[in-house]
Amino acid sequence: MQATNSTRHPELDAWPARLAELAAAALAEQAPDGAHDLNHFERVWRNAQALLAQYPQADALVVLAACYLHDLVNVPKDDPRRSSASRLSAGLASERLAALGFPAEKIPAVAHAIEAHSFSAGVPATTLEARIVQDADRLDGLGAVGLARMFYIAGRMGSALAHGSDPLAQDRPLDDRSYSLDHIEAKLARLPGMMQTEAGRQLAEARLATLTDFRNAFAAEWSGTPHR
Missing domain, CATH: 1.10.3210.50 (Hypothetical protein af1432)
Structure with missing residues (x-):
């Protein structure tokens, strides 16, 4: 599995550290939340890797980026704006990925996976990558x-x-x-x-x-x- 994705995306191995740094910078601007911190992002990515092993046709780089950036804007569970959190995260992720030099053609797919991951947003996941990210995030709640x-x-x-x-x-x-x-x-x-x-x-x-x-x-x- 890892070899397959590395062949399709030679830059894959370099991106986790860069995405973690991006996510950490965004988290530093918000109130600490131990349930939605960098450890959560890394666990979601590990969950996604387990799923990617069964779906090698999925774009692993899109999944990786969405896993690390899906809660880039964290809104508390009891906040009335909660349903907007994934849309806000998708927008901010798109901006920062572009500034980071992430492949431009993949950014819309990352944004969709981020927006569709949320339980409260109710956005249908229309791509395999979005479905994997949604499942990987929900697995961390179990x-x-x-x-x-x-x-x-x-x-x-x-x-x-x-x-x-x-x-x-x-x-x-x-x-x-x-x-x-x-x-x-x-x-x-x-x-x-x-x-x-x-x-x-x-x-x-x-x-x-x-x-x-x-x-x-x-x-x-x-x-x-x-x-x-």
Whole structure:
């Protein structure tokens, strides 16, 4: 896989460091956010590499750039402008990639992948590269890392860990704005079925199992009941 993409894009190996530097400069202009930092960008790129191994026809350089720049403009989850974040990131990425000497003919594809990655924006991913980036980003919201990010974001938003007497929402509507644990069932459990690639779906299902096991164990401890 790596050899194939290096053959098609001889400059691929030089770009991660340059894109990381670009992303770090943009992040330095914003409030720190441990769920959407440079480590997140690098994890998304690693996820994307796992998917690219199954889709060698995709343009790896486009995917690489979109992974590193997809959250270049970070808007908090509870901000009413949240749905505009990916469009703003796409615009800023296009400007800075052009200034960096990125291949001009690939910039529109990078911008589309960035704009389409967002859950809240609702922009359909119309290219294979955009579908890979979307899946790679959503994979970072699942599994052990996704669990840590979920509670981190909930803490920043002032959410409670869980509902006091009904942590699994058996007799109440889900409310993941008020209760962090609700987010697993309200949104994260839906992600495997929303994956754009078969490889992404398989990885998502495995990572969701980690969250489901945690949710059940958490509720048992929270309620003082045996965990099965």
